Amino acid sequence: ADVKKIAIIAGDGIGPEVVAEAEKVLKRTEELFGYQFETEHALFGGIAIDEKGTPLPQETLEVCQSADAVLLGAVGGPKWDNNSKELRPETGLLGIRKALGLFSNIRPAFIFDCLKEASTLKPEVLEGTDLIVVRELTGGIYFGEKFRRETANGQEAVDTCAYNVTEIERIARQAFEIAQTRRKKLASVDKANVLETSRLWRETVNRIAVDYPDVELEHVLVDNCAMQLLRRPSSFDVIVTENMFGDILSDEAAMLTGSIGMLASASLGEGSFGLYEPVHGSAPDIAGQGISNPIATILSVALMFRLTFGYHEAADSIERAVKEVLDAGHRTGDIAVDKSQAIGTLAMGQLIVDAM
Amino acid sequence: ADVKKIAIIAGDGIGPEVVAEAEKVLKRTEELFGYQFETEHALFGGIAIDEKGTPLPQETLEVCQSADAVLLGAVGGPKWDNNSKELRPETGLLGIRKALGLFSNIRPAFIFDCLKEASTLKPEVLEGTDLIVVRELTGGIYFGEKFRRETANGQEAVDTCAYNVTEIERIARQAFEIAQTRRKKLASVDKANVLETSRLWRETVNRIAVDYPDVELEHVLVDNCAMQLLRRPSSFDVIVTENMFGDILSDEAAMLTGSIGMLASASLGEGSFGLYEPVHGSAPDIAGQGISNPIATILSVALMFRLTFGYHEAADSIERAVKEVLDAGHRTGDIAVDKSQAIGTLAMGQLIVDAM
Ligand SMILES: CC(C)[C@H](C(=O)O)[C@@H](O)C(=O)O
Ligand SMILES: CC(C)[C@H](C(=O)O)[C@@H](O)C(=O)O
Numbered sequence: 001a002d003v004k005k006i007a008i009i010a011g012d013g014i015g016p017e018v019v020a021e022a023e024k025v026l027k028r029t030e031e032l033f034g035y036q037f038e039t040e041h042a043l044f045g046g047i048a049i050d051e052k053g054t055p056l057p058q059e060t061l062e063v064c065q066s067a068d069a070v071l072l073g074a075v076g077g078p079k080w081d082n083n084s085k086e087l088r089p090e091t092g093l094l095g096i097r098k099a100l101g102l103f104s105n106i107r108p109a110f111i112f113d114c115l116k117e118a119s120t121l122k123p124e125v126l127e128g129t130d131l132i133v134v135r136e137l138t139g140g141i142y143f144g145e146k147f148r149r150e151t152a153n154g155q156e157a158v159d160t161c162a163y164n165v166t167e168i169e170r171i172a173r174q175a176f177e178i179a180q181t182r183r184k185k186l187a188s189v190d191k192a193n194v195l196e197t198s199r200l201w202r203e204t205v206n207r208i209a210v211d212y213p214d215v216e217l218e219h220v221l222v223d224n225c226a227m228q229l230l231r232r233p234s235s236f237d238v239i240v241t242e243n244m245f246g247d248i249l250s251d252e253a254a255m256l257t258g259s260i261g262m263l264a265s266a267s268l269g270e271g272s273f274g275l276y277e278p279v280h281g282s283a284p285d286i287a288g289q290g291i292s293n294p295i296a297t298i299l300s301v302a303l304m305f306r307l308t309f310g311y312h313e314a315a316d317s318i319e320r321a322v323k324e325v326l327d328a329g330h331r332t333g334d335i336a337v338d339k340s341q342a343i344g345t346l347a348m349g350q351l352i353v354d355a356m
Numbered sequence: 357a358d359v360k361k362i363a364i365i366a367g368d369g370i371g372p373e374v375v376a377e378a379e380k381v382l383k384r385t386e387e388l389f390g391y392q393f394e395t396e397h398a399l400f401g402g403i404a405i406d407e408k409g410t411p412l413p414q415e416t417l418e419v420c421q422s423a424d425a426v427l428l429g430a431v432g433g434p435k436w437d438n439n440s441k442e443l444r445p446e447t448g449l450l451g452i453r454k455a456l457g458l459f460s461n462i463r464p465a466f467i468f469d470c471l472k473e474a475s476t477l478k479p480e481v482l483e484g485t486d487l488i489v490v491r492e493l494t495g496g497i498y499f500g501e502k503f504r505r506e507t508a509n510g511q512e513a514v515d516t517c518a519y520n521v522t523e524i525e526r527i528a529r530q531a532f533e534i535a536q537t538r539r540k541k542l543a544s545v546d547k548a549n550v551l552e553t554s555r556l557w558r559e560t561v562n563r564i565a566v567d568y569p570d571v572e573l574e575h576v577l578v579d580n581c582a583m584q585l586l587r588r589p590s591s592f593d594v595i596v597t598e599n600m601f602g603d604i605l606s607d608e609a610a611m612l613t614g615s616i617g618m619l620a621s622a623s624l625g626e627g628s629f630g631l632y633e634p635v636h637g638s639a640p641d642i643a644g645q646g647i648s649n650p651i652a653t654i655l656s657v658a659l660m661f662r663l664t665f666g667y668h669e670a671a672d673s674i675e676r677a678v679k680e681v682l683d684a685g686h687r688t689g690d691i692a693v694d695k696s697q698a699i700g701t702l703a704m705g706q707l708i709v710d711a712m
Contacts, residue, residue: 094660121477141497144514147552156556157518158554159553161460162512162513165511165512166509195497195502195513196514222603226582226607227610230586247547247579252586
């Protein structure tokens with residue numbers, strides 16, 4: 001039988017709670033569809049710092065490398081915020097992206113009908129918003145040379161932002177291909193009026209564009225994009241951009257949907273391997289209380305089924321179950337209008353498993 | 357008599373129209389308050405490229421350098437968008453900032469009562485929003501070394517982001533001082549979990565903070581700030597950040613107020629010298645039709661009176677006049693609910709002058 005290996009990284013804060021519910025969904029999928037999953041847990045982030053002295057232990061990397069996909073809960077928390085760079089959860093995050101070659105971060109941002117009112121945007125502005133931010137994830141200023149030096153004006157810090165044609169091409173092609181499966185509109189975001197990397201970005205995207213004549217391409221400056229996301233969010237289909245701009249814009253896009261607790265993301269490399277995680281963070285303030293919302297992590301499993309395994313029927317089943325449970329009025333505290341009616345993490349997970 | 361010299365840069369698109377109305381306000385201020393202004397016009401941006409072959413002619417720089425303040429309309433337009441770097445209006449903008457030592461860009465973002473409905477945010481979220489973005493303007497990735505080189509992966513482009521302690525200190529001090537005159541809250545925005553420049557930024561801001569014990573300081577990561585601006589805009593007072601982040605966040609902040617056509621900005625250096633301009637751009641699509649909104653440029657004059665000349669009474673008079681005209685229901689097309697009732701640039705300018 002075709003057994004799929006999934007590395008499970010529960011991580012910190014609410015990570016373990018939400019991942020536990022996603023694992024129940026995996027089990028239920030085996031029963032319902034006859035698929036087979038072999039899961040292996042690995043330490044990562046803050047807990048790995050505490051137990052192994054490093055955010056990304058070698059054995060964790062090996063577990064991921066021998067898996068077909070990775071499911072990640074969330075990492076980080078105030079406990080590790082003042083650590084030195086090598087002992088910070090984020091350093092593990094950057095390290096795992098680079099080590100696994102995950103050059104592309106896919107962040108769908110759309111509106112859940114039942115959460116329309118949760119956004120700070122007016123419902124009529126939000127109407128129809130359904131976009132994907134494709135963020136380059138292993139290049140740019142995140143991974144360029146960094147150093148300090150003494151100058152006549154005191155210490156100076158330097159970060160280097162670099163992109164080569166190969167890096168830009170592969171992320172651009174992926175974005176064009178995603179756009180082809182959707183509304184066929186691609187917005188490439190850069191700061192070509194100031195940055196050399198952006199000028200190379202724009203040239204390369206334009207050159208690649210001739211291979212995708214069915215996709216309508218526009219170039220948007222990053223400052224203008226930050227505005228247009230607010231003014232006309234529904235007009236965007238796929239947005240492709242470099243690492244730092246993507247970090248900012250994907251968070252802005254997620255927040256404006258009002259559904260940030262519900263959004264899943266994928267980090268992909270060459271081939272079908274991918275790392276899947278909820279967009280929300282580790283929420284240390286509510287960790288351990290059993291009140292966190294497992295839906296984004298459960299939907300990350302659905303995304304894994306679609307993008308890595310091609311299990312579309314199972315993905316449909318999960319997404320339909322989530323919708324059904326929400327339509328029936330069940331809410332965790334973060335999305336409940338009447339907090340006194342809110343259900344816990346376990347109850348929400350069980351309802352979704354039952355509805356599959 | 358104390359004659360103040362003002363360099364006037366009308367620029368491109370709607371720049372000349374809106375600046376003309378601001379000049380009427382200057383004249384009216386002379387009559388009402390007995391001040392004396394000597395204005396000198398200079399070519400800059402696209403029009404300077406066309407007439408002088410460079411976006412920032414030497415004589416324009418000299419006019420600015422010998423002035424006490426500069427009033428700028430707007431620069432740029434599609435006509436020059438495909439020019440080589442040296443022949444682009446933006447290059448002039450970066451050049452004038454550097455040449456005049458304008459290291460600080462001040463961008464107030466607040467809500468005009470009569471424009472509450474213009475925002476895409478819900479009125480109850482927007483309520484009480486009144487913030488200032490203080491953006492570092494002559495450092496960072498905008499001005500670092502830029503180049504291309506050949507690599508095994510094709511051409512590579514490189515941008516360098518550098519900040520030294522002196523640069524960070526002076527902008528941080530200015531932000532703290534502005535916060536002291538307001539609600540005494542400062543959010544310093546960086547990406548200290550990834551960038552070395554951000555780590556130096558945060559260390560330096562923390563060190564400076566002890567001199568401003570009355571100001572409450574928080575550090576916000578740039579991706580989180582892009583979200584929080586949407587979620588709780590009214591909780592921000594002063595935001596200080598580096599050049600690239602400030603470009604993105606100040607545009608996001610301006611747009612969320614819904615009042616972008618009404619917002620003024622100041623670029624300041626050491627001493628009282630400053631360059632003042634509306635936040636909106638050159639709007640080439642409506643240029644020459646006499647329908648543009650001169651209010652942001654007129655309010656830029658009020659900002660100049662406050663920050664460069666200390667003419668607070670005259671600034672009050674302008675701001676009160678603008679409010680009175682708006683309260684009386686007068687609107688240019690961009691802010692009119694009923695477009696058929698909209699008045700033109702000249703009429704709006706005259707109404708404000710008359711109301712002073
Ligand atoms: C934690 C941080 C390093 C990370 C990033 O900036 O990439 C996070 O913000 C994200 O978007 O996944
Ligand atoms: C035109 C461009 C170079 C400029 C900038 O990025 O600084 C503009 O966006 C601004 O904010 O004044």
